[in-house]
Amino acid sequence: MCELLGMSANVPTDICFSLTGFLHRGGGTGPHRDGWGIAFYEEGGYRDFRDPHPSVDSPIARLIRDYPIKSHVVISHIRQANVGGVRLANTHPFTREMWGRQWCYAHNGQLKGWEALGLPFYAPVGSTDSEHAFCWLMGELRQRFPTPPAQPERLWEALHELCEHLRTLGVFNLLLSDGYYLYCFCSTKLAHITRRAPFGKAQLSDIEMVVDFIEHTTCHDVVSVIATEPLTDNERWCRMEPGEMLVWRHGEIQARYVSRMTAEAPLVSK
Amino acid sequence: MCELLGMSANVPTDICFSLTGFLHRGGGTGPHRDGWGIAFYEEGGYRDFRDPHPSVDSPIARLIRDYPIKSHVVISHIRQANVGGVRLANTHPFTREMWGRQWCYAHNGQLKGWEALGLPFYAPVGSTDSEHAFCWLMGELRQRFPTPPAQPERLWEALHELCEHLRTLGVFNLLLSDGYYLYCFCSTKLAHITRRAPFGKAQLSDIEMVVDFIEHTTCHDVVSVIATEPLTDNERWCRMEPGEMLVWRHGEIQARYVSRMTAEAPLVSK
Numbered sequence: 001m002c003e004l005l006g007m008s009a010n011v012p013t014d015i016c017f018s019l020t021g022f023l024h025r026g027g028g029t030g031p032h033r034d035g036w037g038i039a040f041y042e043e044g045g046y047r048d049f050r051d052p053h054p055s056v057d058s059p060i061a062r063l064i065r066d067y068p069i070k071s072h073v074v075i076s077h078i079r080q081a082n083v084g085g086v087r088l089a090n091t092h093p094f095t096r097e098m099w100g101r102q103w104c105y106a107h108n109g110q111l112k113g114w115e116a117l118g119l120p121f122y123a124p125v126g127s128t129d130s131e132h133a134f135c136w137l138m139g140e141l142r143q144r145f146p147t148p149p150a151q152p153e154r155l156w157e158a159l160h161e162l163c164e165h166l167r168t169l170g171v172f173n174l175l176l177s178d179g180y181y182l183y184c185f186c187s188t189k190l191a192h193i194t195r196r197a198p199f200g201k202a203q204l205s206d207i208e209m210v211v212d213f214i215e216h217t218t219c220h221d222v223v224s225v226i227a228t229e230p231l232t233d234n235e236r237w238c239r240m241e242p243g244e245m246l247v248w249r250h251g252e253i254q255a256r257y258v259s260r261m262t263a264e265a266p267l268v269s270k
Numbered sequence: 271m272c273e274l275l276g277m278s279a280n281v282p283t284d285i286c287f288s289l290t291g292f293l294h295r296g297g298g299t300g301p302h303r304d305g306w307g308i309a310f311y312e313e314g315g316y317r318d319f320r321d322p323h324p325s326v327d328s329p330i331a332r333l334i335r336d337y338p339i340k341s342h343v344v345i346s347h348i349r350q351a352n353v354g355g356v357r358l359a360n361t362h363p364f365t366r367e368m369w370g371r372q373w374c375y376a377h378n379g380q381l382k383g384w385e386a387l388g389l390p391f392y393a394p395v396g397s398t399d400s401e402h403a404f405c406w407l408m409g410e411l412r413q414r415f416p417t418p419p420a421q422p423e424r425l426w427e428a429l430h431e432l433c434e435h436l437r438t439l440g441v442f443n444l445l446l447s448d449g450y451y452l453y454c455f456c457s458t459k460l461a462h463i464t465r466r467a468p469f470g471k472a473q474l475s476d477i478e479m480v481v482d483f484i485e486h487t488t489c490h491d492v493v494s495v496i497a498t499e500p501l502t503d504n505e506r507w508c509r510m511e512p513g514e515m516l517v518w519r520h521g522e523i524q525a526r527y528v529s530r531m532t533a534e535a536p537l538v539s540k
Contacts, residue, residue, distance in 0.1 A: 045358025045396065047320050059337045067329045088315025097366060100393035121391075123370035126315065 002092070002108045003032055004190065006175040006226040007074040008182040008248035012043060013223050014068035015076075017211045021204035021231045023061050025078055027054030029206045032078035035091040038064060039104040041073040041179040046102040050091040072250070073182050075175045077106035089126030093175075094134050096122050098141070099148050101178045105134040108228055109171030109187055133172070137162050152181075153255065159183060160245045160257040167243065167261075173228065182248040184226050186240035193237045194224040194251060205233040222251035272362070272378045273302060274460065276445040276496040277344040278452040278518035282313060283493050284338035285346075287481045291474035291501045293331050295348060297324030299476045302348040305361040308334060309374040311343040311449040316372040320361045342520070343452050345445045347376035352399075359396035363445075364404050366392050368411070369418050371448045375404045378498055379441030379457055403442070407432050422451075423525065429453060430515045430527040437513065437531075443498065452518040454496050456510035462496040463507045464521060475503040492521035 005022045007015050019038070027033040036058065037050035055061045055078055077092035084090040092106040107130035114129040117136035120143055124131040140162055141155065149155050159176075163185040166172040174185040184190055195202075197220075199213035217223075226248075230237035240246065243259020275292045277285050289308070297303040306328065307320035325331045325348055347362035354360040362376040377400035384399040387406035390413055394401040410432055411425065419425050429446075433455040436442040444455040454460055465472075467490075469483035487493075496518075500507035510516065513529020 042358055044322055045361065047358060049319070050315075050317050052314055059333065063329065063333045088312055088317060091315065097392060097395060100395055102395055122367060125367060125370055125372055 002077055002079045003030065003228040004106055004108050004173060004175050004226070005074070005076040005228075005231075006182055006184060007071075007223065008226075008251050009072055009221070009223040010250035010252070011218075011221050012070035012072060013221070014070050015074045016065055016068050017202070017204070017209070018225050018227070018231050019076065020065060020209060021206040022076060022078065022227065023055040023065070024206045026056050026061075028056040030078070032080045034079040034081040034086045035088075036061065036076070036078040037092050037106070038074065038076040039093045039095070040069050040071040041104075041177065042069065042071045046095075046104070046179060048093055048095060048104065050088060050093075052086055052088045052091050073177045073179060075104050075106050075177055075182075077108075082110050083130075084126055084128035087126070090128045090131070092130065094131050096135070096138050098138055098178075101180075103138060103176065103178050105137075106175045107133065108173040108189070111166065111170040111172065113169055133166055137166070156183075156245075156247055156255055156257065160185070163245060164243060164259060164261055175226065180249065181254065182226070183245065184240070184248070185245045187242060189228050190226060190240045191228070191230050191237040192224055192226040192240070192246070193230070193232075193235055194222065196222045196251075201234070202232040203234045205231060224248060224251045272347060272349045273300065273498040274376055274378050274443060274445050274496070275344070275346040275498075275501075276452055276454060277493065278496075278521050279342055279491070279493040280520035280522070281488075281491050282340035282342060283491070284340050285344045285495075286335055286338050287472070287474070287479070288495050288497070288501050289346065290335055290479060291476040292346060292348065292497065293325040293335070294476045296326050296331075298326040300348070302350040304349040304351040304356045305358075306331065306346070306348040307361050307363050307376075308344065308346040309363045309365070310339050310341040311374075311447065312339065312341045316365075316374070316449060318363055318365060318374065320358060320363075322356055322358045322361050343447045343449060345374050345376050345447055345452075347378075352380050354396055354398035357396070360398045360401070362400065364401050366405070366408050368408055368448075371450075373408060373446065373448050375407075376445045377403065378443040378459070381436065381440040381442065383439055403436055407436070426453075426515075426517055426525055426527065430455070433515060434513060434529065434531055445496065450519065451524065452496070453515065454510070454518070455515045457512060459498050460496060460510045461498075461500050461507040462494055462510070462516070463500070463502075463505055464492065464494040466492045466521075471504070472502045473504045475501060494518060494521045
């Protein structure tokens with residue numbers, strides 16, 4: 001299984017501390033040796049870095065750790081391949097443009113029957129179930145909303161419904177962003193933590209490293225981190241429920257959707 | 271004005287030598303201080319690196335020079351801003367997916383009346399004339415060819431016609447690729463060189479550096495480099511004609527289109 005890492009913050013923030021522990025799992029403390037990637041939404045635009053090699057010894061990963069890029073939204077992924085070979089085109093995160101915004105997506109899990117998902121607008125470049133599901137998701141949203149809806153809640157509800165459908169096909173933990181909002185959907189495993197004043201110290205789980213956030217923050221900063229597994233072992237992370245979707249903005253939860261689906265009666269049939 | 275650099279090769283080749291001279295122009299020997307970017311089509315996929323800072327002192331540029339990425343097709347750009355502020359979203363190359371391929375684009379020049387170009391499928395994320403023209407170009411191609419044409423020549427002819435139209439709006443020197451072909455369109459300034467056995471030495475124009483290609487190649491390698499201005503001063507570069515389009519594949523010219531437009535009678539009206 002792959003692992004996900006996301007960040008939403010109210011000030012441009014670097015993710016170096018969390019990333020250090022996370023990328024160490026990529027072939028270090030974890031089995032995720034099949035590539036990694038990270039996407040940043042900065043004040044002035046979007047960029048991503050992807051490498052099909054283990055993050056623990058990737059020179060690009062080293063650059064990113066040593067060259068702090070400050071952003072409001074980050075999405076990162078380390079890969080343990082199941083569907084699709086180990087190559088750059090199969091390395092998350094994936095990106096497509098819709099409504100003049102770059103949408104960025106990373107998936108943890110495995111789907112069945114994904115080949116049947118129709119693709120009206122976007123087509124996968126690689127051969128993963130993940131990218132196919134992303135293209136389907138974006139195509140469905142674009143068909144329903146040729147332009148951005150005036151009420152963003154309509155988009156969020158549609159997104160939750162589509163994620164619930166993907167959950168009927170297998171395991172579908174998701175991070176998605178358009179640079180404004182960070183969407184997290186939990187199928188089996190996602191946890192989050194919000195750090196704000198009074199800031200304290202945090203101790204990484206995967207590597208001997210402590211940071212005292214008070215040295216790096218102001219009292220107005222709000223920074224939330226979302227990950228497949230908690231990254232620190234001296235803080236209290238909140239685990240999401242299956243079928244739950246959170247909409248983050250500036251480090252705060254803007255909206256929360258819970259599953260209306262039961263094991264017996266899925267909302268959307270396969 | 272910006273500058274363009276492209277490469278097409280029949281074996282995965284690193285572009286470190288040419289890039290060293292080229293990036294030195296980004297705030298070093300040249301005035302292009304407003305960002306730079308580079309895109310690689312590798313065996314396993316596509317990736318790009320972009321930075322809104324001068325390339326001459328960019329840590330990402332240093333990484334790329336020191337970490338040779340081998341690819342068949344490369345597109346790079348250093349920017350001297352005219353339309354659109356200095357920020358990441360305005361930094362070339364730009365990318366959109368069509369037919370399950372990543373299309374990459376970089377432009378040198380400046381256009382007038384570009385705001386009127388219709389955008390049926392793709393929308394710009396930034397505010398440059400360049401990205402708007404790219405979105406128009408890709409949208410036009412996609413409308414004409416919902417799927418890739420069986421005869422690629424039909425696509426090439428359409429592309430040449432669209433480039434000729436953009437040339438009526440101002441200066442439009444272009445590098446474009448889908449990973450298979452590298453397209454170069456010359457509006458005012460583009461030069462190219464093909465290196466093959468017997469390989470010799472080359473001396474960069476912008477920085478004291480000589481490479482002996484014989485040490486880095488086999489006798490079967492064919493590597494072509496395309497640039498706004500020749501990058502070496504001891505080799506013979508071939509300058510393209512206004513309105514000329516070259517289609518490169520594996521370092522060789524696959525097709526060549528010349529302008530049928532005269533100054534008095536443009537083929538496509540404004």
